[in-house]
Amino acid sequence: MVAHSLRARVRAGMIDEIKTVARRHLATDGANLSLRAVARDMGMVSSAIYRYFPSRDDLLTALILEAYDALGDAVEAADAAVERRDLRGRWHAVCRAARAWALAHPAEYALIYGSPVPGYAAPDDTVAPAQRPPVVLVGILHDGLTTGRLTPPPDELPDPLREDLAEVAAGLYPGMSEALLARGMAGWTQLFGLISFELFGRITRTLPHRDEYFDHQTGLMANLIGLPGPS
Amino acid sequence: MVAHSLRARVRAGMIDEIKTVARRHLATDGANLSLRAVARDMGMVSSAIYRYFPSRDDLLTALILEAYDALGDAVEAADAAVERRDLRGRWHAVCRAARAWALAHPAEYALIYGSPVPGYAAPDDTVAPAQRPPVVLVGILHDGLTTGRLTPPPDELPDPLREDLAEVAAGLYPGMSEALLARGMAGWTQLFGLISFELFGRITRTLPHRDEYFDHQTGLMANLIGLPGPS
């Protein structure tokens, strides 16, 4: 163990440093990350990087995983900081946390939620961390159901869709109302769209008061879902 | 004029062929479009392409403009094909048309709605065509207002947001209810999110019945907006 550790530790340090430098490059130069540039910044020769990451895609995957985890952490922390019974407060807190993280890390957000890199296929490791934000959102609704603060909406669902949703629910929140789950996913979809529009510059010219716009839009979805509270 | 035309015509033909070949490459190889590969496909040498497009970004811009126009055409045609008074039918038709176009042209959709290319800044020419889909959607709501089929929602809006929305409305549909405009933009945002999630493979594993899911989700937004009709 400790015998390993001298080399293993410096290796772990190198991996960390590469990722840090790569993240910095990502922030300035966008998604077209250059291994050679990273190596240059570290005073290494480009081929040495390949001792730590077998390919550029592997480095990207590592960054993607970290981004998912960072966003998931932020979102879950925001949810946990609000009184459990305040469903609407939790909803807004989660939405705002996701937006704040995205605005603070635009390049990493683009990495995980932008158009997929052509040749790149996200490995299965990314599936679970990618689902953390929607799971938190739906968890709020689930809490609302179990505490009686929320009632299942009477939406009519075609059978195939109901079965699909039931299967999704079974893996996360067994017994969850399919119609409410669908409404929650609508909220999650809209949240992603909101953040993407803002980040990719499709809103800024026309709507300067972006905070107010964001809160109003997420509030609309809270209304659609039936979260109790103001408005 | 006609004297010009021999050369001018073959030149226009070349430009068209380059764009066509580039679009094909886009579809197969994704967003990292290679000028050299396009030239190779046309039996040209790479430098010859620069007679027609001064840089790779200019070629991309041309493709982006065409993509915006194609989507705009599809969406407006879908709206026009439905009885004007059938607001909900028009809403669904527009949403389905946008999705169908995106599924048929995933690479071009990614080009215009994916994460922005790092060094690339969309020129102002793209602003107007990019707004055609949301303008069509909001137009449905505007028609609903003027024909009395839709009533302005009583949402409370903070003053700064109301002013921003009023300014947007003034440019498109003067006198439009700001609250209804906001709800319409929620629908547009969610539509974009729906298509992106489906296209970028964030939904397929869990929800095999995607048509039903899509219709249900867009129906939820139609409900939120208050469009009259089934459910």
Added chain:
DNA sequence: TCAAAATAGAGAGCACTGCTCTTGACGAAG
């Protein structure tokens, strides 16, 4: 303790990219 094995970085090199510059050929206009 000392040799064998694993690991590290350096450098050269391949095939590719966007882009620039120069050269020579061709068609259009005076």
Added chain:
DNA sequence: CTTCGTCAAGAGCAGTGCTCTCTATTTTGA
């Protein structure tokens, strides 16, 4: 018929991901 603008071609530059070989160093096992 000559001049001028346009075009394709080729060489070349700087950059990319990635592979291979060589050498130095550290770790490991007998």
